[in-house]
Ligand SMILES: NC(=O)C1=CN([C@@H]2O[C@H](COP(=O)(O)OP(=O)(O)OC[C@H]3O[C@@H](n4cnc5c(N)ncnc54)[C@H](OP(=O)(O)O)[C@@H]3O)[C@@H](O)[C@H]2O)C=CC1
């Protein structure tokens with residue numbers, strides 16, 4: 001697992017003038033530097049446009065000041081940054097990069113350790129990896145690792161093709177596939193909540209749990225990503241990766257050791273247990289939606305079909321809800337409900353574990369309504385855990401009331417936070433691949449999602465747009481749970497009645 005607590009490495013960022021580098025990567029590297037987690041390091045930014053080292057360093061500085069909002073030792077920090085103007089298809093340019101890498105290796109005593117971070121459009125991933133290998137950048141006495149952004153393919157077949165290309169240059173244990181949800185504090189906490197608490201693990205099965213709900217709702221629309229989103233939709237954009245990863249962590253068996261291989265192998269087993277749907281069953285288990293216009297925080301927002309670079313008759317889903325069944329001994333009969341959507345009423349990612357009702361109502365009082373116990377894991381924007389219990393109302397009567405036990409972690413940004421990238425970058429530099437997705441997980445997730453998209457791509461949904469922006473999504477999502485006698489627990493305020 002962790003190789004070294006203060007790793008030394010040359011970080012080569014392909015796509016260093018892009019949005020991800022500016023908003024997430026530079027502020028994250030800065031935080032690692034500021035906390036003293038890295039000191040012997042150098043960064044080579046690689047992108048198409050022509051920039052001097054000084055101009056690039058100024059960009060990095062601006063990004064840190066804007067997104068990390070800090071400036072301590074900033075000039076020392078940016079002195080570690082270098083720039084190389086480069087076209088991904090140009091072999092000569094990789095030779096120049098090799099020379100730069102060797103010089104920096106020597107100058108910063110980096111032991112030949114190299115992390116290649118691909119923060120570029122996915123169509124370039126394979127070409128870059130092949131050139132890195134063919135032009136000798138992987139010939140180094142230290143480690144070589146490839147960190148790769150999403151999306152990892154568009155289907156199982158394209159993901160496999162990409163994987164084969166990457167594997168010509170890097171072995172599986174050198175490939176770090178980013179799923180930024182795995183860097184989130186409370187997603188990493190799922191295992192600890194489950195396996196470090198005697199009060200949960202014995203109950204974590206079909207005897208005591210009625211259903212588990214995982215919601216990731218966003219207020220933002222597709223913004224300027226219409227072109228990408230039209231080919232992706234919520235199913236590929238969120239379900240194939242983040243949602244299934246959270247389900248795998250909730251459903252997996254306790255690993256025999258808390259190391260990368262054992263955790264991954266349990267996640268793979270959980271994904272392998274997902275019930276396979278026949279084509280004519282897909283719409284019984286999964287429903288979709290597309291946002292229409294609406295009002296969010298007092299502002300009118302356009303419908304998805306009116307967004308830039310979106311087909312005015314688009315059939316792309318911006319919302320997905322699904323019922324996953326995990327056909328193994330532990331979970332037989334327990335639905336895992338997932339939902340994710342854009343332009344919803346709240347930005348929130350939450351997991352609600354609903355326990356089964358107790359076998360008798362308190363003292364057989366039929367008029368007394370008892371709420372089920374709930375364990376709520378708040379992933380974002382607030383981070384924490386809530387346990388909903390029943391207790392006696394204060395006073396002389398024996399009436400019950402629901403009480404909340406709350407633990408709140410420090411609140412972080414409402415967005416895809418740099419903290420997640422900070423942890424993942426650090427892990428990639430010190431060789432801990434636990435919170436990255438193994439090819440086996442990617443392959444299983446794609447096969448599951450392909451089965452759904454193959455059905456949806458053949459059927460235009462005549463109800464689109466079927467939810468107004470600023471709402472909790474389409475009615476079909478509520479009907480999906482109502483068929484089972486269940487309902488979605490609200491994600492913004494658990495004190496109110498279920499939605
Ligand atoms: N932005 C985000 O928040 C997130 C992004 N991602 C993923 O990260 C990756 C990068 O996204 P993002 O930063 O938004 O993309 P951008 O479009 O903002 O940046 C693209 C980068 O690629 C460079 N580039 C483009 N063509 C070439 C080429 N032929 N040769 C060399 N460099 C080239 C650009 O350089 P130049 O500008 O000089 O042309 C630029 O640095 C994508 O895979 C995306 O899916 C994942 C999660 C979130």
Ligand SMILES: O=C1O[C@H](COP(=O)(O)O)[C@@H](O)[C@H](O)[C@H]1O
Pocket residue numbers: 150216218237238349414415416417
């Ligand atoms: O990967 C993605 O995630 C973001 C949501 O991330 P979050 O950390 O803000 O929950 C989503 O907006 C984007 O479409 C998707 O590509």
